[in-house]
Every structure is written in structure tokens, then in C-alpha cells.
Amino acid sequence: GQQLNQSPQSMFIQEGEDVSMNCTSSSIFNTWLWYKQDPGEGPVLLIALYKAGELTSNGRLTAQFGITRKDSFLNISASIPSDVGIYFCAGHVETSGSRLTFGEGTQLTVNP
Amino acid sequence: DSGVTQTPKHLITATGQRVTLRCSPRSGDLSVYWYQQSLDQGLQFLIQYYNGEERAKGNILERFSAQQFPDLHSELNLSSLELGDSALYFCASSPGTAYGYTFGSGTRLTVV
Numbered sequence: 001g002q003q004l005n006q007s008p009q010s011m012f013i014q015e016g017e018d019v020s021m022n023c024t025s026s027s028i029f030n031t032w033l034w035y036k037q038d039p040g041e042g043p044v045l046l047i048a049l050y051k052a053g054e055l056t057s058n059g060r061l062t063a064q065f066g067i068t069r070k071d072s073f074l075n076i077s078a079s080i081p082s083d084v085g086i087y088f089c090a091g092h093v094e095t096s097g098s099r100l101t102f103g104e105g106t107q108l109t110v111n112p
Numbered sequence: 113d114s115g116v117t118q119t120p121k122h123l124i125t126a127t128g129q130r131v132t133l134r135c136s137p138r139s140g141d142l143s144v145y146w147y148q149q150s151l152d153q154g155l156q157f158l159i160q161y162y163n164g165e166e167r168a169k170g171n172i173l174e175r176f177s178a179q180q181f182p183d184l185h186s187e188l189n190l191s192s193l194e195l196g197d198s199a200l201y202f203c204a205s206s207p208g209t210a211y212g213y214t215f216g217s218g219t220r221l222t223v224v
Contacts, residue, residue, distance in 0.1 A: 004154075006154075033213075040217065040218075041217050041218075042114065042116070042202050042204070042215030042216050042217050042218050043155070043202075043215050044114070044215070045213060045214075088154060088155070090155075096168070097160065097167060097168040098143060098145070098160055098162075098167070098168065098206065098208070099145070099157045099160060099168050099170060100155075100157065100213065101157075102147075102154035102155040102156075103154050104153055104154040105154055
């Protein structure tokens with residue numbers, strides 16, 4: 001089945017630093033999504049990407065849909081303590097109906 | 113509050129038992145999805161219902177079953193529970209497409 005390899009698994013950074021994480025797959029996806037999960041909560045959608053090469057921003061977050069359609073990255077600029085959480089990438093292909101394939105997550109810790 | 117309500121929030125039960133997890137989707141959403149999140153793992157798709165009908169199935173164990181009722185709420189039934197079934201179980205809903213996923217806060221199941 002489809003698998004997403006997300007890296008890094010965890011990151012420890014200082015407040016104000018920029019962060020970059022990525023997701024790769026051996027399969028092509030039609031849509032890439034990035035979610036954030038806070039402790040005790042469900043994942044919340046941050047950014048959705050629909051076209052290869054697309055670059056989309058949401059405040060301090062920027063994500064790109066790779067040209068090969070097999071990868072995506074998420075950047076967070078000028079990190080703040082509330083950025084702490086687990087970030088998941090997810091991919092979607094039309095042939096899978098509405099199901100999403102999720103990466104294993106990147107645990108982000110921001111030290112004040 | 114995401115609008116997706118899951119109950120109970122926590123559940124502790126013994127091996128061999130059966131439990132039912134409940135999900136009320138966001139108002140107007142016809143699709144309900146169930147995902148399992150085990151420790152240190154991403155979210156694994158279990159099953160999707162659309163307007164009362166099963167639409168897609170993932171790697172859901174035969175001991176697990178689900179249904180969506182006429183009022184669109186859904187229940188996930190887990191039976192003959194094993195220690196390895198301990199996980200967070202998330203319900204998500206969408207109007208019918210993959211892009212509008214909204215997750216609930218999850219039910220943390222602990223099997224002892």
C-alpha cells in the first residue's frame with residue numbers, strides 16, 4: 001500500500017528559529033495536506049496543496065507540493081512556543097476515494 | 113471545538129471485552145471516517161461511511177465493525193479486545209470530499 005516517510009521524527013529548536021520538515025513517498029499523490037495535532041486533540045488542517053509545484057502560505061507556514069507529486073515540505077518561520085505539537089503530512093489519490101494516507105508525524109518542541 | 117464530537121474521551125477496559133465508540137459529525141457533513149493512532153505512529157485509516165453506507169475500508173480488523181445511523185452519527189464497535197488495540201481512535205467528518213476533513217478530539221482506549 002501507499003506509505004509516506006516523514007522526517008525528521010522530532011525537532012528541538014529555539015524560539016525564533018525557522019523549521020523545515022518533509023514528506024516523501026514512492027507513490028504519486030494528487031493532494032498533499034499538512035495537519036497539526038496538539039496534545040489531547042485531533043489533527044487540525046493547516047494547509048492543503050492541490051497542484052504539483054504549488055507553493056501555499058498560511059501565516060508563518062509555507063508548504064510546497066513537489067514537482068514529482070511524490071513529496072511535500074512544510075516550513076515554519078520565526079517559531080513561537082505555541083508551534084509545539086505533532087505535524088503530520090497526508091496524501092490523497094483519487095483512486096482511494098476520500099481516505100488519506102498519513103505520515104508518522106514530526107514532533108516539534110520549541111524552547112522559549 | 114471542531115464540531116465533531118467523540119465520546120467517551122477515555123476508556124479503560126480489560127482484554128476480551130467489547131466497547132463502543134461514538135461520533136457525531138459536524139452539522140451538514142455526510143461522511144464519517146474512523147482512524148486509529150497507535151503510539152508513535154501516524155493515523156491509520158479504518159473505515160468510511162457516507163450517508164449511512166459503507167464507502168471505503170482500510171486495514172480494519174474483523175473484530176472491529178462500524179455503522180452510521182440515519183441521524184448520521186457513527187459508532188465503532190471493538191470486540192474481543194487485545195492489549196495491542198490500545199490506541200487513540202479518531203473520528204473525522206467531511207461534506208463528502210477529502211479536503212474538508214475535520215477531526216474530533218479522539219477516544220483514548222486503554223486495554224489492560
